[in-house]
Amino acid sequence: MIPTEYCSGCNPVNISEHGPCSLHPYGNSGKQVPPQMFQESKQNQVTASEDASDFDIVKATQYGHLERCKELIEGGYDVNEPDSETVTLLHWAAINNRQDIIRYYVSKGAVVDAVGGELLATPLHWATRQGHLGSVTLLIQYGADPMITDAEGCACIHVAAQFGHTSIVAYLIAKGVPVNCQDSTGMTPLMWSSYKVASLDPTRLLLTFGASTTMQDSVKGNTALHYAIETRNTLAVSSLVSAGANFDITNIQGLSAYSLLSSPKTSSWLGKKVLDKVAEHSALLQRNTICGRITGDKRLRYYTMISVPFLIFYTVGMTLDSTLPYLGKAGLLFGAGLLVHTASRHLLDESLINILPMSLYFATKFYFYLTWLIWLSPAMSTLTSLVFLSVSLILWHFFIKSWRGDPGIVATTQDQKFRTIIELAERGGFDTQYFCSSCLVRKPIRSKHCSVCNQCVAKFDHHCPWVNNCIGARNHRHFIGYLIMLVVMCLFLLYGCSKFWTAACPLRLTYPTFWHKLWAIAICDSWVFWIALNALLHTLWVSMLLACQAYQISILGMTTNERMNAGRYGHFSSGKSPFSRGPLQNCVDFFNIRCLGLLRPDNTDWMATYHNTPGIAPHGYQFV
Numbered sequence: 001m002i003p004t005e006y007c008s009g010c011n012p013v014n015i016s017e018h019g020p021c022s023l024h025p026y027g028n029s030g031k032q033v034p035p036q037m038f039q040e041s042k043q044n045q046v047t048a049s050e051d052a053s054d055f056d057i058v059k060a061t062q063y064g065h066l067e068r069c070k071e072l073i074e075g076g077y078d079v080n081e082p083d084s085e086t087v088t089l090l091h092w093a094a095i096n097n098r099q100d101i102i103r104y105y106v107s108k109g110a111v112v113d114a115v116g117g118e119l120l121a122t123p124l125h126w127a128t129r130q131g132h133l134g135s136v137t138l139l140i141q142y143g144a145d146p147m148i149t150d151a152e153g154c155a156c157i158h159v160a161a162q163f164g165h166t167s168i169v170a171y172l173i174a175k176g177v178p179v180n181c182q183d184s185t186g187m188t189p190l191m192w193s194s195y196k197v198a199s200l201d202p203t204r205l206l207l208t209f210g211a212s213t214t215m216q217d218s219v220k221g222n223t224a225l226h227y228a229i230e231t232r233n234t235l236a237v238s239s240l241v242s243a244g245a246n247f248d249i250t251n252i253q254g255l256s257a258y259s260l261l262s263s264p265k266t267s268s269w270l271g272k273k274v275l276d277k278v279a280e281h282s283a284l285l286q287r288n289t290i291c292g293r294i295t296g297d298k299r300l301r302y303y304t305m306i307s308v309p310f311l312i313f314y315t316v317g318m319t320l321d322s323t324l325p326y327l328g329k330a331g332l333l334f335g336a337g338l339l340v341h342t343a344s345r346h347l348l349d350e351s352l353i354n355i356l357p358m359s360l361y362f363a364t365k366f367y368f369y370l371t372w373l374i375w376l377s378p379a380m381s382t383l384t385s386l387v388f389l390s391v392s393l394i395l396w397h398f399f400i401k402s403w404r405g406d407p408g409i410v411a412t413t414q415d416q417k418f419r420t421i422i423e424l425a426e427r428g429g430f431d432t433q434y435f436c437s438s439c440l441v442r443k444p445i446r447s448k449h450c451s452v453c454n455q456c457v458a459k460f461d462h463h464c465p466w467v468n469n470c471i472g473a474r475n476h477r478h479f480i481g482y483l484i485m486l487v488v489m490c491l492f493l494l495y496g497c498s499k500f501w502t503a504a505c506p507l508r509l510t511y512p513t514f515w516h517k518l519w520a521i522a523i524c525d526s527w528v529f530w531i532a533l534n535a536l537l538h539t540l541w542v543s544m545l546l547a548c549q550a551y552q553i554s555i556l557g558m559t560t561n562e563r564m565n566a567g568r569y570g571h572f573s574s575g576k577s578p579f580s581r582g583p584l585q586n587c588v589d590f591f592n593i594r595c596l597g598l599l600r601p602d603n604t605d606w607m608a609t610y611h612n613t614p615g616i617a618p619h620g621y622q623f624v
Contacts, residue, residue: 058083061092066100079108086116094123094139097132102139112144121150128156131165136172137426146177153184161189164197166205166437171425174418179209186218194236195227203236205437213245221251229260232269237261241277305355309363312340317367320526354452357465358403364534368493371531376496379503388492395485399467401478408458408473408607410441417441433569434611445571445611446579447472448561459606461559473606477591480553483546490539497532500525553590554583 052065057077060068069089073079082088090110093101102123106112113122124144127135136156140146146156157177160168169189173179180188190211193203207213216223225245228236247258260266261278270278319332369392377385412420417440424430424442435442436449439456443449448460450470459473471479501521508520522529552558557580558566566572580586581602587593589602 057089058092061089061098061101062096064096064098064101066098066104069101070104073104073108079105079110080114082114082116085118086120088114088116088123090114090123091116091121091126094132094135095126095130097127097130097135099134099138102135102142106142112139112142113148115148119151122148124148124156125150125154125159128159128165128168129163131160131163131168133165133167133171133425134428136168140171140175141426146172146175147181149184155181155183157181157189158183158187158192161192161202161206162196164193164199164202166202167425167430169193169202170205170421170430170437170440173209174421174425179206179211180215182215182217186216188212188215188217188224190224191215191217191222191227194224194233194240195231198233198235200235200239201437203239205440207239207243208438208440213240213243214249216249216251221253223249223251223257225257226251226255226260229257229266234269234271238271238274241274247278247281305353306359306362308340309356309360310366312336313360313363313367317527317530320530354465354468358468361466364538367531368489368535371528372493372496375525375528376493376500379499380496384492384496388489388496391485391488391492395482395489398478398482398485402464402471402475402482403467403469405469405475405478407470407475408447408460409453409470410436410439410444410447410456410458410607412441442610444606444609446559446562446606446609459559460561462561480546480549483542483549486542487539487546490535490542493535494532494539497528497535500528554586556580557586 052060052063052068055063055065055068057069057072060072079089088110090102090105090112091114092098093105113124115122117126119125122144124136124139124146125148127139149155150159154162155177157169157172158181160172180190182188188211190203190206190213193206197203211224213224220226222230223245225237225240225247227233228240245257247261248256250256258278258281261270261274262282267275267278315336316333319329319336322329324332372385372388380388420435420442421440424435430437433443436456438449438454441456443456444458446459447456449456450460450463452463453470455470457470457472459476461471461476461479463470464479467479467482469475501524505521505524508517508524511517511520549560552560552563556563557577562569562572562577566575571578581589588599592601593599594601
């Protein structure tokens with residue numbers, strides 16, 4: 001038996017090397033082992049490669065000596081005989097992740113759900129506590145019941161949540177354990193995770209599975225949010241608040257999550273998003289006042305976010321075009337900026353900030369068209385105006401496809417998610433490169449989870465704020481078409497402005513220097529100059545984005561995400577893209593050019609191509 005000083009719950013010693021102690025075989029959160037004792041144990045430990053002929057059955061099990069275990073069992077040792085603390089051999093095999101020995105003991109009739117140890121726990125509890133996913137899946141395959149509770153009233157899912165073993169939590173839920181399963185004190189896995197685990201998962205995973213944020217335990221009356229606040233678990237608080245946790249539920253002491261979050265002591269460690277939610281909730285509570293009703297109106301906030309770019313664009317243009325003196329124009333613009341900044345603190349919604357760039361795009365395009373119709377078209381031929389209109393229609397076609405089209409979202413049903421989790425767990429575990437703990441899906445190669453859209457996207461390129469959508473396998477071509485037509489439209493607009501200036505400011509264009517001419521056209525019609533300036537800026541930055549995209553697609557054979565994060569993906573270890581087939585063929589593949597069958601583009605379905613699918617990728621690349 002392993003000495004008491006080396007209790008698995010009392011020190012950081014690797015349990016697979018030393019095994020649990022005789023006093024606390026299931027672990028305890030008590031004392032720390034003295035450093036010198038740890039060093040002595042390292043010197044006295046026996047490796048699996050050394051002679052184990054004198055090992056007793058427990059020690060042979062702990063150290064994984066299958067042959068010695070077989071020898072003793074075949075010699076007459078009862079596989080179900082417990083020790084003085086009712087601990088069975090299967091417990092020792094489970095806590096040390098000795099899967100071969102587990103298989104052997106079960107084949108010899110070991111009771112899978114034997115109860116033993118100080119906490120009257122099953123082997124499945126022991127394996128769960130140590131995070132041994134392999135042993136957990138193996139025991140459940142052999143019929144272990146994950147709903148059995150130990151002496152503390154905890155089922156295996158509560159133990160997994162307490163210790164942050166996300167993969168085990170996912171596997172147990174996929175095998176049918178209720179996500180809101182309560183222990184003897186009414187604690188749910190989400191409560192335990194929020195209380196004990198400082199990392200993002202398994203809290204995020206449980207929320208994705210639909211864990212209740214309103215349930216209360218039977219002792220304190222706390223919700224998961226109460227427990228997260230109690231332990232200053234910033235990530236858990238943020239996840240729960242983002243998931244819509246109720247602020248108004250009170251515990252036995254009469255304290256609500258809102259009263260705790262609005263305390264000055266608490267607000268010092270909260271993130272901005274949580275503080276914004278608290279402020280929003282405060283506004284809702286004050287809706288009995290006129291200001292409260294205005295600032296708390298969601299629809300008003302939404303339409304404010306949409307209309308602000310339109311108002312700012314128009315205000316700047318009209319101010320520049322006014323007859324006010326230059327100092328007056330500067331003062332008016334400064335005052336308008338100050339007013340917008342002040343109003344935004346009360347009317348703009350942080351949760352809707354993603355629509356602001358797209359609203360700015362709509363505003364600029366609206367005034368581009370208005371300027372063309374009122375100012376520029378009289379100076380243009382009918383044919384030019386028709387071409388401009390045609391270009392605009394093609395632009396909007398590509399824009400709508402990029403904006404509203406499916407970028408390649410990797411979506412599955414709940415049953416498919418469970419099957420994927422079970423398959424991955426029983427095949428050796430989860431890897432974040434292959435499995436998304438947010439979407440609970442198996443990730444195709446070249447895919448990525450978008451934190452803005454909260455979706456996994458196949459052949460993910462980037463999230464574009466200007467179309468408020470991800471760019472991926474199914475809308476990337478449309479996005480390139482959108483960029484091309486946007487540049488063409490802006491060039492047409494600049495051409496129209498030049499024609500307007502030629503007609504409206506002919507004498508001023510004869511000024512001797514470039515800067516004199518620029519100033520002349522600026523004061524000739526300041527609104528048209530303001531529009532031209534925006535068109536020029538659009539042309540420059542969109543052209544640079546288009547050039548970058550073209551370089552990545554044709555030369556590198558990569559997406560933006562792959563170019564920026566190549567070090568995260570094993571298939572880019574050589575520094576080159578395994579998906580590149582040369583500049584010309586890369587373009588043929590991307591645009592799916594067939595040319596009456598003369599060209600053969602790659603037809604890989606990136607929505608359903610995974611890391612272990614051989615022979616599908618370009619030039620025989622193997623997904624491993």
